[in-house]
Amino acid sequence: MADPTTEASRLEALCKSLGNLWSEDDVIDVTQDISTEKLTECRLTLFGKLYTRPNVNFQAFLSTMKRAWRIENFSCTSLELGFFSFTFKLEAEKQKVLDAGPWSFSSNLLVLQQCDPDIPDICYDFSHCPFWVQLFGLPFGRVTTEVVREIASKTGEVLEVKLEAKGNSNYKVGKTRIKLNLATPLKTGVVVNLGNKKLWIEFKYERLPHYCYSYGRIGHYTTACKEIPYKTTRLEEDLLGNFSNWLQAEVRELSPYGKIFYGRQTQLIDDVEMVPESPMEAQSHES
Numbered sequence: 164m165a166d167p168t169t170e171a172s173r174l175e176a177l178c179k180s181l182g183n184l185w186s187e188d189d190v191i192d193v194t195q196d197i198s199t200e201k202l203t204e205c206r207l208t209l210f211g212k213l214y215t216r217p218n219v220n221f222q223a224f225l226s227t228m229k230r231a232w233r234i235e236n237f238s239c240t241s242l243e244l245g246f247f248s249f250t251f252k253l254e255a256e257k258q259k260v261l262d263a264g265p266w267s268f269s270s271n272l273l274v275l276q277q278c279d280p281d282i283p284d285i286c287y288d289f290s291h292c293p294f295w296v297q298l299f300g301l302p303f304g305r306v307t308t309e310v311v312r313e314i315a316s317k318t319g320e321v322l323e324v325k326l327e328a329k330g331n332s333n334y335k336v337g338k339t340r341i342k343l344n345l346a347t348p349l350k351t352g353v354v355v356n357l358g359n360k361k362l363w364i365e366f367k368y369e370r371l372p373h374y375c376y377s378y379g380r381i382g383h384y385t386t387a388c389k390e391i392p393y394k395t396t397r398l399e400e401d402l403l404g405n406f407s408n409w410l411q412a413e414v415r416e417l418s419p420y421g422k423i424f425y426g427r428q429t430q431l432i433d434d435v436e437m438v439p440e441s442p443m444e445a446q447s448h449e450s
């Protein structure tokens with residue numbers, strides 16, 4: 164939107180399509196500055212879009228968000244189905260909502276964007292959402308901000324890195340806040356090359372709303388998957404899909420892929436066909 168070349172080319176395309184429906188007289192200069200009050204209001208406003216199933220009961224949605232955010236005093240307007248504006252009283256309250264996300268309403272992801280005084284409602288991009296991702300299986304000696312950042316930077320835009328202590332112990336979990344592209348499948352993990360050995364590090368997502376066990380996208384169940392029709396999945400026969408609940412941070416166990424890599428394959432996997440072809444398979448017992 165701010166890119167002048169894009170703006171210029173869009174303007175050119177617009178003029179061309181309008182043909183003689185427009186003249187130079189139709190360009191109007193707005194000379195008024197935005198008032199301080201209006202700027203403050205914009206700064207305290209977030210736009211939010213429900214990623215799927217926009218048709219919700221507004222009152223139920225509002226009271227649920229008030230309870231979840233523990234903020235009574237904010238105004239919420241339904242701009243269109245599943246698209247809202249939230250204006251807070253305090254910057255700290257707005258920031259708290261942004262930092263503690265992602266939020267969901269009945270397992271339906273609410274993607275939030277900061278209001279910009281000069282961007283029209285229709286131009287906000289809700290295709291990405293920040294999520295906290297824990298690196299599961301990272302060895303004790305490698306749990307540092309730098310290593311977590313290095314691994315995370317290959318998987319998305321890194322917004323923040325944190326080493327979270329487990330209780331009162333020295334043991335820390337490396338996690339990172341990544342801006343996820345909601346159109347692509349959730350990443351299960353990465354192979355980390357430590358020079359003398361390779362490890363499989365799994366991603367565990369915090370506050371994950373419902374997602375598809377076939378293709379791994381947020382926002383729909385396997386039965387409604389457009390990428391992999393349910394009829395063609397093994398899930399219909401009650402067998403494992405490509406994804407399962409082990410993507411959630413609360414589930415502290417290896418995925419079937421991790422079990423294969425670390426030689427802990429269980430009888431749950433009755434058929435290796437479901438595992439994607441991986442050059443690492445052969446090395447799983449070496450390291």
Ligand SMILES: [Zn+2]
Pocket residue numbers: 375376377378379380383384385387388389390391
């Ligand atoms: Zn799907």
